[in-house]
Amino acid sequence: MSTVVDDHNHEAHHDHKPSGITRWLFTTNHKDIGSMYLWFSLIMFFVGGAMAMVIRAELFQPGLQLVEPQFFNQMTTVHGLVMIFGAVMPAFTGLANWMVPMMIGAPDMALPRMNNWSFWILPFAFVILLSSLFMEGGGPDFGWTFYAPLSTTYSNDSTALFVFAVHIMGISSIMGAINVIVTIINMRAPGMTYMKMPLFVWTWLITAFLLIAVMPVLAGAVTMVLTDKYFGTSFFDAAGGGDPVMFQHIFWFFGHPEVYIMILPSFGIVSAIIPAFSRKKLFGYSSMVYATASIAILSFLVWAHHMFTTGMPVFAELFFMYCTMLIAVPTGVKVFNWVATMWRGAISFEVPMLFALAFVILFTIGGFSGVMLAMTPVDFQYHDTYFVVAHFHYVLVTGAIFSIMAASYYWLPKWSGHMYDTTLARLHFWSSLISVNVLFFPMHFAGLAGMPRRIPDYAVQFADINQITSIGGFAFGLSQLIFLWLVIKCARGGEKAPAKPWDGAEGLEWTVPSPAPYHTFETPPKVE
Amino acid sequence: MKMKPLWALPLLYSASALSQERSLNLTQGVTEVSRDVYDLHMTVFYICCVIGVVVFGLMFYSMIRHRKSRGREPAKFHENVKVEILWTLIPFLILVGMAIPATSTLIAMEDTSDADVTIQVTGSQWKWHYKYFDREVEFFSRLATQQEQISNKFEKSENYLREVDNPLVVPTGEKVRFLVTSDDVIHSWWVPDFAVKKDANPGFINEAWTRIDEPGIYRGQCAELCGKDHGFMPIVVIAKTPEDYAKWIDETEAKQIAERERQQELLDMEMSMDELMAMGEKIYNSTCAACHQPNGQGIPGTFPALAGSPIASKPENLDKHVDIVVHGVQGSAMQAFAQQLTMQELAAVVTYERNAWGNDTGEMVQAADINAAINE
Ligand code: HEM
Ligand SMILES: [Cu+2]
Numbered sequence A: 001m002s003t004v005v006d007d008h009n010h011e012a013h014h015d016h017k018p019s020g021i022t023r024w025l026f027t028t029n030h031k032d033i034g035s036m037y038l039w040f041s042l043i044m045f046f047v048g049g050a051m052a053m054v055i056r057a058e059l060f061q062p063g064l065q066l067v068e069p070q071f072f073n074q075m076t077t078v079h080g081l082v083m084i085f086g087a088v089m090p091a092f093t094g095l096a097n098w099m100v101p102m103m104i105g106a107p108d109m110a111l112p113r114m115n116n117w118s119f120w121i122l123p124f125a126f127v128i129l130l131s132s133l134f135m136e137g138g139g140p141d142f143g144w145t146f147y148a149p150l151s152t153t154y155s156n157d158s159t160a161l162f163v164f165a166v167h168i169m170g171i172s173s174i175m176g177a178i179n180v181i182v183t184i185i186n187m188r189a190p191g192m193t194y195m196k197m198p199l200f201v202w203t204w205l206i207t208a209f210l211l212i213a214v215m216p217v218l219a220g221a222v223t224m225v226l227t228d229k230y231f232g233t234s235f236f237d238a239a240g241g242g243d244p245v246m247f248q249h250i251f252w253f254f255g256h257p258e259v260y261i262m263i264l265p266s267f268g269i270v271s272a273i274i275p276a277f278s279r280k281k282l283f284g285y286s287s288m289v290y291a292t293a294s295i296a297i298l299s300f301l302v303w304a305h306h307m308f309t310t311g312m313p314v315f316a317e318l319f320f321m322y323c324t325m326l327i328a329v330p331t332g333v334k335v336f337n338w339v340a341t342m343w344r345g346a347i348s349f350e351v352p353m354l355f356a357l358a359f360v361i362l363f364t365i366g367g368f369s370g371v372m373l374a375m376t377p378v379d380f381q382y383h384d385t386y387f388v389v390a391h392f393h394y395v396l397v398t399g400a401i402f403s404i405m406a407a408s409y410y411w412l413p414k415w416s417g418h419m420y421d422t423t424l425a426r427l428h429f430w431s432s433l434i435s436v437n438v439l440f441f442p443m444h445f446a447g448l449a450g451m452p453r454r455i456p457d458y459a460v461q462f463a464d465i466n467q468i469t470s471i472g473g474f475a476f477g478l479s480q481l482i483f484l485w486l487v488i489k490c491a492r493g494g495e496k497a498p499a500k501p502w503d504g505a506e507g508l509e510w511t512v513p514s515p516a517p518y519h520t521f522e523t524p525p526k527v528e
Numbered sequence B: 001m002k003m004k005p006l007w008a009l010p011l012l013y014s015a016s017a018l019s020q021e022r023s024l025n026l027t028q029g030v031t032e033v034s035r036d037v038y039d040l041h042m043t044v045f046y047i048c049c050v051i052g053v054v055v056f057g058l059m060f061y062s063m064i065r066h067r068k069s070r071g072r073e074p075a076k077f078h079e080n081v082k083v084e085i086l087w088t089l090i091p092f093l094i095l096v097g098m099a100i101p102a103t104s105t106l107i108a109m110e111d112t113s114d115a116d117v118t119i120q121v122t123g124s125q126w127k128w129h130y131k132y133f134d135r136e137v138e139f140f141s142r143l144a145t146q147q148e149q150i151s152n153k154f155e156k157s158e159n160y161l162r163e164v165d166n167p168l169v170v171p172t173g174e175k176v177r178f179l180v181t182s183d184d185v186i187h188s189w190w191v192p193d194f195a196v197k198k199d200a201n202p203g204f205i206n207e208a209w210t211r212i213d214e215p216g217i218y219r220g221q222c223a224e225l226c227g228k229d230h231g232f233m234p235i236v237v238i239a240k241t242p243e244d245y246a247k248w249i250d251e252t253e254a255k256q257i258a259e260r261e262r263q264q265e266l267l268d269m270e271m272s273m274d275e276l277m278a279m280g281e282k283i284y285n286s287t288c289a290a291c292h293q294p295n296g297q298g299i300p301g302t303f304p305a306l307a308g309s310p311i312a313s314k315p316e317n318l319d320k321h322v323d324i325v326v327h328g329v330q331g332s333a334m335q336a337f338a339q340q341l342t343m344q345e346l347a348a349v350v351t352y353e354r355n356a357w358g359n360d361t362g363e364m365v366q367a368a369d370i371n372a373a374i375n376e
Helices: A002-013 A021-026 A030-058 A069-104 A112-134 A158-186 A199-230 A244-261 A264-278 A285-298 A314-342 A351-374 A376-382 A386-416 A422-448 A460-492 B006-020 B032-065 B081-109 B242-266 B273-292 B315-327 B343-355 B367-374
Strands: B117-124 B127-132 B137-141 B168-171 B176-182 B187-191 B196-200 B206-210 B216-222 B234-240
Touching: A021 A030, A030 A069, A030 A112, A030 A386, A030 A460, A069 A112, A069 A158, A069 A199, A069 A264, A069 A386, A112 A158, A158 A199, A199 A244, A199 A264, A199 A285, A244 A285, A244 A386, A264 A285, A264 A314, A264 A351, A264 A386, A285 A314, A314 A351, A314 A376, A314 B032, A314 B081, A351 A376, A351 A386, A351 A422, A351 B032, A376 A422, A376 B032, A376 B081, A376 B196, A386 A422, A386 A460, A422 A460, B032 B081, B117 B168, B117 B187, B117 B196, B137 B242, B168 B242, B176 B187, B176 B196, B187 B234, B196 B206, B234 B242, B242 B343, B273 B343, B315 B343, B315 B367, B343 B367
Parallel strands: B117 B176, B168 B234
Antiparallel strands: B117 B127, B127 B137, B176 B206, B187 B196, B187 B216, B216 B234
């Protein structure tokens, strides 16, 4: 596929770049790197998706049919890791690479060689992680949250590979984040003041700071797991004076900001798309910026809401409950702003808008279950059940991933120079929308009825719900093949896209031709 | 927490339909706390529904009325400080309103003082152990569902995966305190009907409590991923009236004391190879096979094989073999079984491991040998 884009660019623009594989290996061009990130993330989306299919197939009926419990645990673990670190995060980095320079009128990212590195170490991280599945004893099976001592004393030797892979992913993320920050701070076109930046740039700037703050914490956590397992330390082992609950504090100090890392760029995307197709300026631009910043700050004060059952002192439980409830306020402000943007606009329903609207509604549903989970006494009932699984899939699949789809449909003409097949795109949207709800909505009920998460087999009263869920899962998985087909088709050709295919869209990216030339804004534009 | 204004009627209707169909909603449970928790759950749920109806309603209104295809000209406004302050403040106040009852329920849940009965709950891979304080009663509680049901050879019973060999027995109407801990990884002791879910952390003790209104059988499961058989360590609690409970605990205590004395007497008794092998096979399959597998092959890379292993098949390693089974292996998933099995059972299972699957050492281990190893 890459060669196709390659050829095309050659013909169309005669830009200077090496040809063949070396172009991609050595490229420092933000558009090339952005494309590679996006393709990589799409591949990982299908790898992680295949594992989800295994999970849903095993859970189709009570009893053990297809896989052993240990392999099942490997599937849930690696599915989570691949989707988070392989699909969602690289997709956002890819979007940042492509769009941030074009949105602020910069010729490229500030640190292009580092940019090349931060992408190219990623495939190695995932080769290491995925190959551990084929080791004797199998891959990591302690959940993506790798709680000690299950991940230390009681894990198999794939743990070392897991730790190494996570380190590489972390380095990649940190380098990507530094690049984004330096680019945004130093390379804005004249007149592009901070409060004129598109929200996608703002949300990514804040996300990048979150990344720099917490990825080292994750690196610390995996390193302690490694030394506990192999070098005789006892960070998390009570017998040596450590504390397994401390692991969870460290992990979630990374983990909660991490979930916002996966949603803040979505807020930016949706804040670009809804005004474009409502043909009206975004409502409350500055309150959007402040809401994003306050979410980011609060996200450091709520980590222990993942740990209410670990036995914390009551005052700590109350503190984390209040902070968690508080985070719903800026989140609500965002939703209200989007609705107010639509209000009395002139709305049309092109595919990016469809995904953005679905995002607003379904992400809000995830926010509702978030508020329910924030209430500590009730969280005791919800915690570690399918209710939590439903919650985070609403915010991550119909949230983060739907926003990535929306972004792809919004900018694909700019990237490829072609309009995509809108019939296919609409089919993809509607089949995804229906199946994703058949997949995740019933999980709320399974959780409330008492089904724990991460189990390969369940009591018979959960059978119906799981069957429906699995059917939704297969349908959602198949629907994504439509997307793959559509993207390949669009990369290979199609109706020529104009510089600005959406009449209501705003921003510098639409002032350059489609496909965007290999080099853009070599002389900075003037922003009014 | 009875909030039933008129506007909630349609929701209420659907929600009460939900709560009747028990398997779709949170249980109300059988304690005051669990009912408070249920009320909180429903309250937040209703509030979310109302907010959802308002927000999504406005959104759909806009999607229908403010469409370009209706020839609309977009309005120009993009700010309104008053509205923005309002929709920051109102959600904030709603949240404060929810935080108040949540706080009082939480404080009540965490008050474990003045318990009438105290039970230590210990999780280990993959079973629960219960020990009654001030009484000489303790036992393990394991999954009772047959393997054949799990592997789809037999029809699944009504309480598939939610039945145990020895249920926990507690009195109704009294404050029962649980001291929760673990022998290996983190587990979580959860019985939805009591609204009790507490993590079992190795090396630390957590407290929880309940006061059950109704006699009955209440079922739960381990809630924290604890390895391979996490899905197979259920919890069953039988709540009896205080009289029935007193009778049960007296009888059980007497039985357990008698059993311990009998064990001591049996120390001198030699068992035959056949007896050892028969008993050993039973114990092996219920206690060891989860990791080392019924055929003794283990799981490569995770749990070592016993068939043909030097420890289990070389005569010079007999003492080492006994030591591992009795004292466990520090820093691994291999537990110390001295507390879990009787000396006879330990003797039998070691004998079995040394003679099954072609290990054929012909060696026998007797209870007295185990006794010596324990008291070493
Ligand atoms: C209104 C905002 C939100 C609130 C109040 C909230 C609250 C919570 C709470 C209390 C939990 C812990 C549940 C438990 O384990 O018992 C949780 C879990 C989770 N949330 Fe949220 N959440 C919110 C938004 C989000 C967003 C935006 C994301 C990501 C995009 C997210 C992702 C997750 C994930 C991944 C988990 C589960 C992690 C795991 O245990 O594997 N949440 N949330
Ligand atoms: Cu969180």
